[in-house]
Amino acid sequence: MTLIKSISGIRGTIGGRAGDTLNPLDIVKFTSAYATLIRRTTTIKSNKIVVGRDARISGPMVKNVVCGTLMGMGFDVVNIGLATTPTTEIAVTMEGACGGIIITASHNPRMWNALKLLNSRGEFLNKEEGNEVLRIAEAEDFEYADVDHLGSYCEDNTYDQKHIDLVLGLDLVDVEAISKANFRIAFDSVNSVGGVILPKLLEQLGVKTVTGLFTEPSGDFQHNPEPLEKNLSDIKALMQKGEHDIAFIVDPDVDRLALFCEDGTMYGEEYTLVTVADYILQHTPGNTVSNLSSTRALRDVTRKYGCEYNASAVGEVNVVTKMKETGAVIGGEGNGGVIYPAAHYGRDALVGIALILTYLAKKGMKASELRATYPPYFIAKNRIDLTPDTDVDAILERVKEMYASEEVNDIDGVKIDFPDKWVHLRKSNTEPIIRVYSEAATMEAADAIGKKIMDVVYSMV
DSSP states (O other): OOEEEETTEEEEEBSSSTTTSBOHHHHHHHHHHHHHHHHHHOOOOOOEEEEEEOOOTTHHHHHHHHHHHHHHTTOEEEEEEEOOHHHHHHHHHHHTOSOEEEEOOTTSOTTEEEEEEEOTTSOBOOHHHHHHHHHHHHHTOOOOOOGGGOOOEEEOOOHHHHHHHHHHTSTTOOHHHHHHHTOEEEEEOTTSTHHHHHHHHHHHTTOOEEEEESOSOOSOOSSOSSOOGGGOHHHHHHHHTTOOSEEEEEOTTSOOEEEEOTTSOBOOTHHHHHHHHHHHHHHSOOOEEEETTSOTHHHHHHHHTTOOEEEEOSSHHHHHHHHHHHTOSEEEETTTEEEOTTTOSSBOHHHHHHHHHHHHHHHTOOHHHHHTTSOOOEEEEEEEEOOTTOOHHHHHHHHHHHTTTSEEEOSSSEEEEETTEEEEEEEOSSSSEEEEEEEESSHHHHHHHHHHHHHHHHHHO
16 A cells, blocks of 8 residues: 655555555645645635545545545635546636645546645645645644634535636637537546536537547546556547547546547547647747657647747646746647646646647548648657665766767756657656656657667666
């Protein structure tokens, strides 16, 4: 059983002993620490904190503990119920709240759950804030409210529609064009909140033919919930019948979006963001951002429109920070995470779906035809297993020195950009390993350059 405490929140498996897993005692401690940070740092006069959750089996238990703890800390809780991560982010700003907690373990299996922590802008805490939450929790440096200052509790189940309204109101979402295209759409919502909100979104976008798989929000995931092709045999088989134009696949908290083409081939989750950016840049030219481990195709598309691409460290908060620094009009992560500032600064599969359908409708192309217009890249993922006493930082520094003649970026590990490929080495924060991501024009070439750098590392150990 596992409990992982990090700057981005707390996650773990349900059950077991305190301190070893995600259990009520640790949930109380971490929620109290977060509430203490918000109380000490917020500039918002509101006393509200928004709570939303995905459909995990443990969700009601975790929600009750979180909400009770926040009330005990003197905060007024707005529980928006079953809600996506982006819906909860939007609710924080719409409520004028001073923070929010999303109860979701994202793409982790059913026995996991987690708390994702938001600031008053509905964005994830930065590194300094996250570290302070960890410090407060470790020191148990928090104090609960007395009986006259306990927080209140209310439920608001209107935010799905408010989220949809925000998406429909985006200037580059054309509901009329989507409706006229008569799309036949399939989706897989892996037994979580996507099964609640996606049918509503598609109906209001004017889509008349919709087939949903695993739509019951039971939390009893019928396949591995990470939206990778190896986990998506059911939706792939459905698309291979040739009866749908495109399929959308989301993870349990609906911040990642993967696609299948009309012929049953996977679009490639790296190309979700690339496609959205291609459409956005045609209408609102500007900078783009993705993390260092994302496909080079976004850079290529950005430069095609005479705009500037920038890379950030891995992690949504880092992407958002770089987007704000560079005034990016679109950005995100290669795992299917689309961040469109015109909507909000968070990965949002609903935004991605609406923009991609608009683009397909206007282009009059099949999904496979549109995918073929982008540079073909393939990403290989490997890992280097080391011993706990290995000085990983020293190894990465030596790799950087060895490849100094190439374009090297060291803001997050070491990324080596060759003219026709790249390799990114990242140190794990929880295990003695180095993750190795590599990209090239073929999977064989990507794997080969990755393993070549791995051999270099092994020769140093």
